[in-house]
Amino acid sequence: MVFSSFTFIFWFLPLVLLGYYLARPAFQNYVLLAASLLFYSWGEPKFVLVLLASIAGNYGLTLWIDALQRSDRNRHARLVLTTAVLFNVVILGYFKYMNFFVDSINNFFGTEILIKKIALPLGISFYTFHALSYIFDVYRKKVEVQRNPVLLALYFVIFPQMIAGPIVRYHLIAHQLRERQVTLGIFAEGIKRFIIGLAKKVIIANNLGLVADEISRLPAADSTVALTWLGAICYTLQIYFDFSGYSDMAIGLARMFGFQFPENFNYPYISKSISEFWRRWHMTLGLWFRDYVYIPLGGNRVSRWKVIRNLSVVWALTGLWHGAEWTFVLWGVYFGVIIILEKFVLNQILTKIWTPFQHFYALFLVVIGWVIFRSESIGDVWNDLYLMFGAGQVPFFDTKTLYYLVKCWPFALLGIIGCVPVAQYISKLTRNLKDVLKGHLVDACYIGLFILSTMFLVDATFNPFIYFRF
Amino acid sequence: MPDIRNFLFVTVFVAILIVSGAWTLFSEDHKQSLVENRNLAQMPNANLKNLMNGKYAADLESYLSDQFFGREYWLQYLFELQAAAYFSDISGVVKGKENYLLEIRMYNQTVLSNINHNVKMMTKLAEIVGLDRLYVAVAPRQTQANQDRLPFYAVNNADEYTDLYLGKLPADISKIDLRSVIYNNIHADDLYFRTDHHWNINGTYLAYEEILNVIRKSFPQIPGPYTKADYTVSVGTNQFYGSLARRTRNVYDVPPDRIELWYPKNYENTIITVGGKEHPEYFNLEILDGPKYAGKYGAFLGANAMETVYTVPQNEGLPNLLLIGDSYIFSFASLISQHFHKTHLIYLRNSDTLNIGKIVKDRNISIVLILTNSQFVIGEKFNQIK
Numbered sequence: 144m145v146f147s148s149f150t151f152i153f154w155f156l157p158l159v160l161l162g163y164y165l166a167r168p169a170f171q172n173y174v175l176l177a178a179s180l181l182f183y184s185w186g187e188p189k190f191v192l193v194l195l196a197s198i199a200g201n202y203g204l205t206l207w208i209d210a211l212q213r214s215d216r217n218r219h220a221r222l223v224l225t226t227a228v229l230f231n232v233v234i235l236g237y238f239k240y241m242n243f244f245v246d247s248i249n250n251f252f253g254t255e256i257l258i259k260k261i262a263l264p265l266g267i268s269f270y271t272f273h274a275l276s277y278i279f280d281v282y283r284k285k286v287e288v289q290r291n292p293v294l295l296a297l298y299f300v301i302f303p304q305m306i307a308g309p310i311v312r313y314h315l316i317a318h319q320l321r322e323r324q325v326t327l328g329i330f331a332e333g334i335k336r337f338i339i340g341l342a343k344k345v346i347i348a349n350n351l352g353l354v355a356d357e358i359s360r361l362p363a364a365d366s367t368v369a370l371t372w373l374g375a376i377c378y379t380l381q382i383y384f385d386f387s388g389y390s391d392m393a394i395g396l397a398r399m400f401g402f403q404f405p406e407n408f409n410y411p412y413i414s415k416s417i418s419e420f421w422r423r424w425h426m427t428l429g430l431w432f433r434d435y436v437y438i439p440l441g442g443n444r445v446s447r448w449k450v451i452r453n454l455s456v457v458w459a460l461t462g463l464w465h466g467a468e469w470t471f472v473l474w475g476v477y478f479g480v481i482i483i484l485e486k487f488v489l490n491q492i493l494t495k496i497w498t499p500f501q502h503f504y505a506l507f508l509v510v511i512g513w514v515i516f517r518s519e520s521i522g523d524v525w526n527d528l529y530l531m532f533g534a535g536q537v538p539f540f541d542t543k544t545l546y547y548l549v550k551c552w553p554f555a556l557l558g559i560i561g562c563v564p565v566a567q568y569i570s571k572l573t574r575n576l577k578d579v580l581k582g583h584l585v586d587a588c589y590i591g592l593f594i595l596s597t598m599f600l601v602d603a604t605f606n607p608f609i610y611f612r613f
Numbered sequence: 614m615p616d617i618r619n620f621l622f623v624t625v626f627v628a629i630l631i632v633s634g635a636w637t638l639f640s641e642d643h644k645q646s647l648v649e650n651r652n653l654a655q656m657p658n659a660n661l662k663n664l665m666n667g668k669y670a671a672d673l674e675s676y677l678s679d680q681f682f683g684r685e686y687w688l689q690y691l692f693e694l695q696a697a698a699y700f701s702d703i704s705g706v707v708k709g710k711e712n713y714l715l716e717i718r719m720y721n722q723t724v725l726s727n728i729n730h731n732v733k734m735m736t737k738l739a740e741i742v743g744l745d746r747l748y749v750a751v752a753p754r755q756t757q758a759n760q761d762r763l764p765f766y767a768v769n770n771a772d773e774y775t776d777l778y779l780g781k782l783p784a785d786i787s788k789i790d791l792r793s794v795i796y797n798n799i800h801a802d803d804l805y806f807r808t809d810h811h812w813n814i815n816g817t818y819l820a821y822e823e824i825l826n827v828i829r830k831s832f833p834q835i836p837g838p839y840t841k842a843d844y845t846v847s848v849g850t851n852q853f854y855g856s857l858a859r860r861t862r863n864v865y866d867v868p869p870d871r872i873e874l875w876y877p878k879n880y881e882n883t884i885i886t887v888g889g890k891e892h893p894e895y896f897n898l899e900i901l902d903g904p905k906y907a908g909k910y911g912a913f914l915g916a917n918a919m920e921t922v923y924t925v926p927q928n929e930g931l932p933n934l935l936l937i938g939d940s941y942i943f944s945f946a947s948l949i950s951q952h953f954h955k956t957h958l959i960y961l962r963n964s965d966t967l968n969i970g971k972i973v974k975d976r977n978i979s980i981v982l983i984l985t986n987s988q989f990v991i992g993e994k995f996n997q998i999k
Contacts, residue, residue, distance in 0.1 A: 144670070149677035153634035157627065186670035327619040334626050365721040542768040543719055549766040550701040586622045593626070597633075598691040601684055 144185040146337075146392040147344045147600065155182065156396075163400060172297055172320070175400060182302040183265065190264035193234065198296045200230050201274045202289075205281045209288035220282065227278045235271045238264055243467030266306035268464055270299050272431055277313040279435055286314045294320045303396035307389050309407040310427040312434070316402065323401030333398025338593045340391025345599045347561065348385035350554040351377045354547055359517070363530060367537050370544040371530040377551055379513050380558035383412065386425070405430075412562040415501035416493055417481045417508055428464070432457050447487070454483050465516070470524060474515045481508060636682035643680065647906050650859065653679040689862045696864040701766065706857050708865040709762035713807045714857035716756045717767055720774045724991050728774065732781045734995040735983070739786050741969045741998070742981045745831065749782060750789035750824055751775060752812065752941055754986040755805040755857075758795050774991045787827065794823045806870040808863070809855020810986075811910050814873045817944040820984075825952060828980060832932060835952050844875040849912050850901045859906040872901065872912055877951045883925050888918030895947070913943035919963040923950035930954065932979030935972060937961065939989045953980075961989070966997040 144151050159178040166174045184191040204227040211220035236244075238261055245256050277298065280286045289295040297320055304311055358366075358374030390407035397404045411423035421429055433442075440453040462475015485493070493501055514531070518524040529535050643653050657663065657672035664670075681687070692703050701707070702717050709715045739747050756763070757771040772792070779788055795804060795816060804816030812820070822838045829835050849872040854863055874896050885892040896912045903909065908916070915921045923946060934953040936942055939961055950956035957976050959967070973981065989995075 148674055149681060150670070150674050153630060153637065153677065153681075157630040157634055160627070186667040188665055327616055327623060331619040331622050334623065360721075360723065362722040542766070545766045546701065546717070546719070546768060553698060553700060582618050586618065589622070590625055590629070593629070595694075598687045598694075601678065601681055601687045602691055603678075 144182050146389065146396070147341055149600065150185075152341075152597075152600075160399065172293060175301060176293055176297050179297070179300040179302040179305065183300060183305060187265055190262075193238070193264050193267070194270065194300065197231070197234055197270065197274060198292075198299050201227065201278065201299075202292050202295050204230065205278055205288050206290070208278070208282055212282075212284070224278065224282045228275065231271050231274050231278070235267060237261065238267055240463075240467045247469075269307060269310060270305060272310050272428075273299055273313070275435060276310070276431060280313045286317050289317070289320075301397075301402070303393040303400075303402070304404060307386070307393070309390055309393060309404050310431050311404055312427075312431065315405060319402050325399070325401040329401065330399055333395045333400075335589050336395030336398060337392050338395070338589050338596070340388040340393075340395060341596045342592050343384040343388030343391060343561065345596045345603060347554050347558050348381045348383075348388055349599070349603060351551060351558060352381040352385070354551040354554075355381050358547060363526060363535060363537065365543070366530055366535075367539060367541050367544050368530065368533050368535075369540045370547060371527060373544065373547055373551070375510050375514050375527075375531065377555065378517055379412075379510050380555060380562070382513060382516075383408075384558060384561065410562065410564055412506060412509070413502070413564070414505045414509075415498065416485055416490065416505055417478060418485050418490070420505055420509055421478065421482070428461070432461060436460060450486070451483055454486070455479055458482065468519075469521055470515060470518050473521060473524065474512060477512060477515055633682055637677060637680055640680075640682060646679075646685075647904060650856070650906075650908060689864070692862050692864040696861075703861040703864060706861045707764055707767055708867065709759065709764060709767075711762060711807075712867045713759055713762045713805075714855075714861065714865060714867055715759060715763055715767070715769075716754075716810060716857065718754075718756060718769055718771065718988065718992070720770055720991055724774055725777075727991060727994050728778045728781060731778065731990045731995045734998050735786060736783055737998045738969055738981070738983070739783065742973055742978075744785050744787075746978075746980050748787045748789060748824070748828060748980070748982045750791060750820070750982065750984045751779065751990060752791045752816075752820055752984065752986045753795055754988045755810045755812070757987055758792075758799055758805060758816075771987045771991060775987045778987075778990050789824055789827050791820050791823060794819050806853065806855050806910075808853065808858035808867055808870050809910060810857060811855070811940060812944070813870070814875050814944055817941075817948060818875075821945060821948040824982065824984070825949065828982070832980065835931060839877060839948075839951065843878050845878075847874045847876065848872070849874045849896065849898070850909055852905070853909045854906055855910065856908075872909055874912065875948065877948070879927065880951075882927055883923055883950065885914060885924075886922045887914055888920065910940070910943070913947055915943040915946060915958050915960050916940065919960060921946070921958040921960070923953075923956040923958070925951055925954060928952070928954045933957065933977055935959065935976065935978040935981045936984065937967070937981070938984040939986060941986045942984050945984060961985075961996050964996060966999055968999040970999070 144155060146152070155178075159174070162174045162178070163171055180191060183194060204223060208220050208223050208227065211217070211223060241258065241261050245258050248254055249256055277286075277289075277295075281288050289298070298311075298313060298316060299305070355374050355377035358370055358377070361370070387408040394404045394406070405427055407425060407427050409423040409426065411420050414420035414423055437453055437457050440456060441449055442453065443450055445453070458475045458479025459472065460475070461478070462471045462473070465471045465474070481489075493504065511528070514527050515524050518527060526535075530537060533539070642655060644655075645651070646653050654672065654675040656676055657669050659669055662668075663672070695703055705717050706714050707717060735749055753775070754771065756769050757775075760769050763769065775790075775792070779790055782788055795812075798804060798819055802815050803813060804819065805812050818841070825835070825838045829837065851869060851871045853870040853872045855870060858867060858869075876895060880895050883895065885895065892914060897914055898912065900907055900911045901909055911917075928951075931952070931954045933955040934949065935957050936946055936949065937959045938945075942958055942960070946956060946958045955976070957972070957978070959972070969981075972978070
C-alpha cells in the first residue's frame with residue numbers, strides 16, 4: 144500500500160487512527176503492529192512470511208548475543224553476531240541480488256546457469272538495515288536487548304517507515320516503543336507534515352515524472368539536446384519530491400502516533416559540493432553507512448589510502464544497496480570517486496570560487512548522477528550522456544522540446560521553489576500578520592493543499608513511487 | 614489559543630477523511646461515467662486468490678478512485694484550476710485558434726511497430742480479397758488537419774508517419790490519401806467538429822466524393838457522387854459537445870457544435886440493420902436528445918454493432934461494398950451507401966479478428982474499402998486478418 148493512495152488515505156488511515164486512539168494505552172502497540180502487518184501484506188501477502196522469519200531470527204539471535212555477553216563469553220557473542228549479520232545478508236542477498244549475481248556470472252563467463260526470477264519483497268532493503276542496526280546496537284551495548292517480541296516486531300514493521308524509510312536506527316526509537324506522548328499540537332504537526340509530503344508527491348513529483356517518462360521513452364532519433372536535459376532535470380526534481388515527499392509523509396504519520404523519526408532530507412539541491420549533497424540527501428542512509436561501515440573500517444583516522452579504501456567500500460555498497468544492477472554500481476562509484484576527489488583535492492579549490500559556481504558544480508554533477516541512476520543499462524547511460532552533450536546527430540531544440548517545456552513549467556517552477564528553504568522567507572514576509580490570524584490562515588492553506596492533492600489524485604493515472612523498488 | 618486552533622485543524626482533517634471514506638463506501642456506486650465515456654470500476658470480489666495475488670488490492674484502489682465521492686466535481690474544479698493557471702493542456706487537449714479543441718499527439722519511432730503490423734495486415738488483406746477490389750483510404754484526424762490552428766507550442770507530426778505508412782504499403786494496392794482534398798479545403802468550410810475528434814458532414818462529403826471517383830474508375834457502373842442539392846439537410850442538434858469537450862469538461866468554454874444530418878434522395882427506401890436488427894430511421898435520432906456529453910456523433914449508425922448493413926433496393930444489380938474502419942466510417946456510410954446495393958459496415962473496435970475471406974464470400978462483396986483516420990494506422994494495431 145502506498146501513502147498516496149485512496150485506500151490508504153481514506154480507509155486505512157482513519158480506521159487505524161480510530162482503532163489506535165480508542166484502544167487502551169496498553170493495547171495501542173498491538174493495534175499498530177496489526178495495522179502494520181496488514182499494511183505490509185496488502186497486495187503482496189506471501190512476503191509477510193519472509194518478514195516474520197527475519198523478525199523471529201533477529202529476536203532469537205540478539206537474545207543469544209545478550210546472554211553470551213552477560214556471561215562474559217565475548218568470543219562466542221562475536222560468533223553469534225557474525226551469524227546474525229550473515230542471516231540478514233543472506234536473506235537480502237537471496238531476494239535482491241541472486242538474479243543479478245547469476246546473470247553477471249553468465250555474462251562474464253559465458254555460462255548458462257538458469258534460475259527462476261526471484262521477486263523482491265517490498266521494503267527488504269529498509270527492514271534489513273533496521274535489523275542490522277539493532278543487532279550492532281545490542282552487540283555494542285548501546286541499547287538494551289528487546290525482550291518483548293511485540294515491541295521488536297513493531298520496530299521492524301511500523302508502517303510509516305517500513306517500506307521506504309527513513310532508516311530509523313534502533314537506539315533512536317527504543318524508548319519511544321514503550322513510551323510516547325501525543326498532544327493535539329503534535330498530532331496537528333504530524334498532519335501538516337503528511338499533507339506537505341502528499342502534495343510534494345502527487346502535485347510535483349507525479350506531474351514532472353510524467354514528462355520525464357515521456358521524454359525518456361523517446362527514441363534517440365526523435366530527441367534533441369535540450370529535450371534530454373529537460374528530461375534529466377525533470378527526473379532530478381521528480382526523485383527529490385517523490386522520495387522526500389514520502390519521507391515527509393512517513394515522519395508526519397509517525398508523529399500522529401507519537402513517534403519522532405529522524406529527518407531524511409535537508410534541501411539537498413542547495414548544496415555547494417557533492418560531499419555536502421550527500422550530507423543532505425537520504426541522510427538516514429548516509430548515517431547508517433557512517434556508523435556501521437565507515438567508522439568500523441577506521442573512518443578518517445587512518446592513512447590516506449585506507450580512507451580511500453573505506454570511502455570506496457561505502458560507495459560501492461551505497462550503489463548496490465539501491466539496486467542489483469551494474470548501473471547502480473556505476474552510480475555509487477561515480478559519487479565515490481567525486482567524494483574522494485573533493486576530500487583530497489577539489490574542496491580546497493571549490494571553497495575559493497564564486498558561490499553560484501559552487502552550486503552549479505554540485506547540481507550539474509547531481510543531474511548527471513541521476514542520469515546514471517535512471518538508466519536501465521550501462522549502454523543507455525552512454526547513449527543519454529552522448530545526446531546531452533551534443534554528440535548525437537540530433538538538433539539542439541525543436542517544437543517538441545518547446546511543448547514539453549510549456550507542459551512542465553508550472554510544476555518545475557513549484558519544484559525549483561520547493562528546493563530552497565522557502566518557508567523561512569515566507570515566515571519573514573508574514574511576520575507582521577497577527578499571530579492568531581496567521582495561524583488560522585496557515586491551517587486553512589494546509590487543508591486547501593490537502594484538497595488540491597486529493598483532486599490531483601482523483602485525476603492520477605500515474606502514481607509510481609521510485610524508492611519502492613529498493 | 615493554540616489548543617483551540619489545533620483542535621479545529623485536527624477535527625477538520627479527520628472529518629474530511631472519515632466523511633470522504635464513508636460517503637464513498639455507503640453511497641450508491643456509479644456504473645458508467647458519461648463524461649469519460651467508460652465503465653467505472655466496481656467493488657472487487659474478495660476471494661482468497663485475488664487477495665493473495667494482489668489483484669484485490671489493485672482493483673480496490675481503482676474502485677475507490679472511480680467511485681470517490683464527488684469525483685466529477687473534483688475533476689471539474691481541477692481542470693478549471695489548470696485552465697486558469699494557463700496549463701499547456703487539459704488531459705492532452707489544447708484550445709486552438711477559432712475555438713478548436715485539439716489533441717496533443719506527438720508520435721515517435723516507437724509507432725514503427727504499429728505501422729509495420731498494419732502494413733502486414735493490409736498486404737494480407739490484398740492477398741485474400743485481390744488487388745482489383747481493395748481500396749485503402751486514410752483520412753487526416755481532426756488535429757492533423759488543423760495543425761495551423763494549434764497554439765505556438767504544440768505540434769502534430771502525424772503527416773510524417775502517415776507518409777511512412779502509405780509509402781510502406783505495397784505499390785499495387787489502390788491507396789487513397791485524403792489529406793490533399795481535406796487540406797485544400799480546410800479553411801473554406803468547417804470540415805471537422807470543433808469539440809470532437811471526428812470530421813463533420815462537410816469533411817465526410819469531400820472524402821465521399823474523392824473515394825467514389827477513384828472507385829468509379831474501375832467500376833464505372835456505379836453512379837457518380839451526389840451534389841449537395843441531392844440531400845435534404847436537417848439540423849440534428851446545435852448542442853453537440855464532442856469527445857474533446859468531454860475530456861476537458863469544456864473548461865475552455867468552447868461553444869457547442871452542430872450536427873447536420875444529410876438525408877439523401879429516396880433515403881426512405883433504404884433498409885438498415887444494426888447487428889442484424891432493423892433500424893427504423895436513417896440516423897439514430899434518439900441519441901441527439903441525450904445529456905450534454907452524450908456521444909451524439911453516434912447519430913451516424915455503426916457504433917453499436919460489429920456489422921451494420923445498408924440495403925438500397927433500387928440499386929439491385931450494383932456491386933456490394935464492404936466498408937471496414939474506425940468511427941470515421943459512420944458518417945461516411947450514410948453518404949456512400951446510396952451508390953451500392955448493399956453496404957456492409959464493419960466497425961473495427963467491435964471485433965478482434967476478421968475472417969475476411971468468409972465475409973467477402975458470404976456477402977457477395979465486390980469492393981472492399983478500408984477507411985480509417987491516421988491515428989488508427991499510426992498509433993494502433995489493425996485487427997488480425999484471417
